[in-house]
Amino acid sequence: MKRGNRGTRALAPITLAAVLTAAGPAWSQEIDRQAAVAAQALYDQATAEMDAGNFASACGKLEEVTRLVPDGLGAKMTLAQCYEAWGKLASAWAEFLRVEALAAKAGQAERATRAGEKAAELRPRLATLTIDVPEEVRGYPGLAITRAGVPLGQAQWGASVPVDKGEHEIVATAPGRKPWRAAAVVKADGEAVSVAIPALGRDAPAVAPATPRAASDAAATSRPPAARDVPPARGGAQRIAGLALGGAGAVGIGVGVIFGIRAMVKLDESNADGHCQGRVCDDVGYKPRKQAETAGDVSTVLLLAGGAALVGGIALFLTAPDPAGPRAYVGLGPRGISLEGGF
Numbered sequence: 430m431k432r433g434n435r436g437t438r439a440l441a442p443i444t445l446a447a448v449l450t451a452a453g454p455a456w457s458q459e460i461d462r463q464a465a466v467a468a469q470a471l472y473d474q475a476t477a478e479m480d481a482g483n484f485a486s487a488c489g490k491l492e493e494v495t496r497l498v499p500d501g502l503g504a505k506m507t508l509a510q511c512y513e514a515w516g517k518l519a520s521a522w523a524e525f526l527r528v529e530a531l532a533a534k535a536g537q538a539e540r541a542t543r544a545g546e547k548a549a550e551l552r553p554r555l556a557t558l559t560i561d562v563p564e565e566v567r568g569y570p571g572l573a574i575t576r577a578g579v580p581l582g583q584a585q586w587g588a589s590v591p592v593d594k595g596e597h598e599i600v601a602t603a604p605g606r607k608p609w610r611a612a613a614v615v616k617a618d619g620e621a622v623s624v625a626i627p628a629l630g631r632d633a634p635a636v637a638p639a640t641p642r643a644a645s646d647a648a649a650t651s652r653p654p655a656a657r658d659v660p661p662a663r664g665g666a667q668r669i670a671g672l673a674l675g676g677a678g679a680v681g682i683g684v685g686v687i688f689g690i691r692a693m694v695k696l697d698e699s700n701a702d703g704h705c706q707g708r709v710c711d712d713v714g715y716k717p718r719k720q721a722e723t724a725g726d727v728s729t730v731l732l733l734a735g736g737a738a739l740v741g742g743i744a745l746f747l748t749a750p751d752p753a754g755p756r757a758y759v760g761l762g763p764r765g766i767s768l769e770g771g772f
Contacts, residue, residue, distance in 0.1 A: 468497040472504065475511070484515035485714070489706030502532055502540060509544070513551065515711075518618060519591040522551040555591040556615045560599060561625040562586040569603035569629065578722075594618065595712055598719060601626045667749035675742025681735025688728035695721035 471490040478487035491508040498504055509524035525548035532541035560574065560581065567586070574581045577597055592615055600610045606629035613624045695717045699705045704714025 464497045468494045468501075468504075471497075472507075476507070479511055479514065483703065484511055485709065485711035486703045486706050487511050488515055488517075489709040492709060493707070502528055502535065502537065505531070506540065506544060509547070513547075516618075517593040518551050519555050519593045522548050522555060522591060525551070554618045556594060556618055556620045556622070557589040558592045558597060558613055558615065559589045559621070559623040560586060561623060563626070563628075565628055566601070566626050569606060572601065572603045574626065575600045589621065592622075594620075596715065599624055599626075601629065603629055605632055606630065607632055665749075668746050671742045671745030671747075671749065673742070674745060675739050678735045678738030678740070678742055681731045681738060683735075685728045685731030685735055688724045688731060692721045692724035692728055695724060 471494050475487040475490040475494070478484075478490070488508065488511040491504060491511055494504045495501065495508055505524060505528045509521045509528060512518070512521035512524060525544045528544040529541050529548060532538075532544060558576075560576070562572075562574065566572065567583075574586065576599055594615045594617065597613045597615065598610060599613055600608065602608045609627060609629055611624060613622055615622050699710060699714040699718035699721060701714075704711050705718055710718050
């Protein structure tokens with residue numbers, strides 16, 4: 430940490446004005462005044478936070494500066510230095526290479542040389558992650574693999590790729606197969622970590638819900654022969670199916686609400702004390718942020734599925750025929766859906 434502080438103290442006198450002018454005199458014509466003012470303020474705050482050792486927040490602000498000022502090579506250089514001081518060496522290495530290429534294209538030879546030297550200095554210290562995909566798994570139709578939520582193309586399967594230290598969530602999915610997920614943990618600079626995707630188990634086939642007629646036939650078959658001559662009450666099976674489906678939907682909605690509350694709690698936990706700035710999190714904020722995203726996804730699925738099941742159950746129950754004859758009608762009129770009859 431002391432080494433990082435010495436490096437960042439040297440950045441404090443740098444102003445974003447110098448960063449912008451280094452990109453060429455045309456910058457003022459490409460960026461509106463409000464964006465320039467915001468970028469200057471964020472840059473000043475970021476360099477102060479780097480001096481204080483608050484790299485998670487500083488790097489997040491610098492990422493926004495580079496978005497507001499895409500031609501500002503000085504801001505990109507400072508962002509790379511922030512990543513390095515934060516310990517995100519792979520991110521720093523990639524950013525230095527980006528500055529080297531852009532600076533060379535812009536005719537800024539000195540900056541291109543400096544960025545290239547920094548990238549070369551970091552390269553031997555980078556940790557790597559290899560995701561091995563066996564041939565059997567590669568043959569699954571529609572196979573998709575993500576790392577930290579980012580899709581990985583087939584060219585990256587089995588390739589050794591530089592990564593930052595920390596936890597990297599690997600997820601493999603394929604239609605008709607059970608999803609697989611694991612956390613690849615990179616503990617030290619220069620470490621080589623490998624993860625193998627196992628064979629994905631087959632998903633259990635979905636069982637189609639029994640229709641009222643099928644349920645009635647099954648019930649009649651299960652009764653003793655003497656009882657089969659007694660016809661069941663009309664609509665009884667459909668009402669039971671409606672109650673069951675609606676009850677399942679209500680339970681799903683309740684569980685979805687619980688997961689939604691958990692998602693909000695974990696999101697607040699990840700944002701506490703500046704552990705997460707936007708989508709950039711430090712090692713403390715990363716785990717609760719991932720838990721918040723997972724709980725949010727589960728909540729959304731349960732609420733949608735539960736709502737659909739509840740509505741379907743109500744419709745089944747209300748449209749079941751009455752023992753004395755069909756007396757329920759669902760109509761669509763100019764004022765919406767109407768329900769008429771005796772129940």
